[in-house]
Amino acid sequence: MSRLLHYGSRLAALGAAAGTGWWFGFTSRELDGLPEGLFSGVFGKVSAAALQGYSMQAPAELAPLDPDVPRVTQIMQYGFPSLNNVRARADYVISYDARNRVPYWVCEHLTADRLAKNPDVDRSKCDFHEDPSIHEYFRSENKDYKSSGFDRGHMAAAGNHRLSQFDCNQTFLLSNMAPQVGKGFNRDKWNELESYCRKLTRSYANVYVCTGPLYLPRQEEDGKLYVKYQVLGPNHVAVPTHFFKVTNIQGWC
Known part of the structure; x- marks a missing residue:
């Protein structure tokens, strides 16, 4: 049987409130004679969100990433979702x-090699800190989150960046944070989703992840739709109503 490569994309939208859940769904089509539905299934299920996927037969060979290509080119090889105030870490x-003092989106490229345990990287040595590349008028600060009841939720997960202490430290820039409910969400379901994305590298050569906040409308008693959200601290850091995480998975290991 000819070598098969697997391409897919998955989307998750999660409510910011504690207790909101997510589910993993996966569908497949017939691949080079393999039976329909071989990879289909639901891996875990709770309420109020969706994760959808598809798969298809890829070209015969997957070209390896050129190590001499700049890292930003590797991460963004499928293009930029937008070009608003982009920063390459x-x-x-x-x-x-x-305006909202949070990311529009954050993109990452995960591989098994880059996620390998590194004894020189210690997350406990990382501190949340302001982003000096953002003008002070538009930064979030630690005082915005203090006593707010919200966690400083990573968009680029610290656990995804183990190649060096510097890489891990950069995930603690406040520009990489958005307010998240802690118990039940950031420390639980969101953490599980981040872990799931890392586990994909056990089966796939390249995992591309795009993450960010959403501000979705809600119908109120008058029948009209409104977008409403809380803001935190003197810098008015916006609390998202939901979050998304999209993955593009490429190449069976």
Whole structure:
């Protein structure tokens, strides 16, 4: 049987409130004589969100990433979702929303090699800190989150950046954060989703992840739709109503 490569994309939209859940769904089509539905199934299910996927037969060979190509080119090889206030970090790329003081989106590229345990990287040595590349008028600060009841939720997960201490430190820039409910969400379901994305690298050569906040409308008693959200601290950091995470998975290992 000829070598098969697997391409897919998955989308998750999660409510910001504690207790909101997500589910993993996966569908497949016939691949080179393999039976329909071989990979289909639901891996876990709770309420109020969706994760959808598809698969298709890929070209016969997958060209390896050129190690001499700049890291930002590797991460963004499928293009930029938008070009608003883009910042290239050592191991992720961010588009920053200066109005809401959170990212529009953050893109990452995960591989098994880059996620390998590194004894020189210690997350406990990382501190949340302001982003000096953002003008002080448009930054979020630690005082915005203090006593707010919300966590500083990573968009680019610290656990995804283990190649060096510097890479891990950069995930603690406040420009990479958005307010998230802690118990039940950031420390639970969101953390599980981040872990799931890392586990994909056990089966796929390249996992591309795009993450960010959403501000979705809600119908109120008058029948009209409104977009409403809380803001935190003196800098008015916006609390998203939902979050999304999209993955593009490429190449069976």
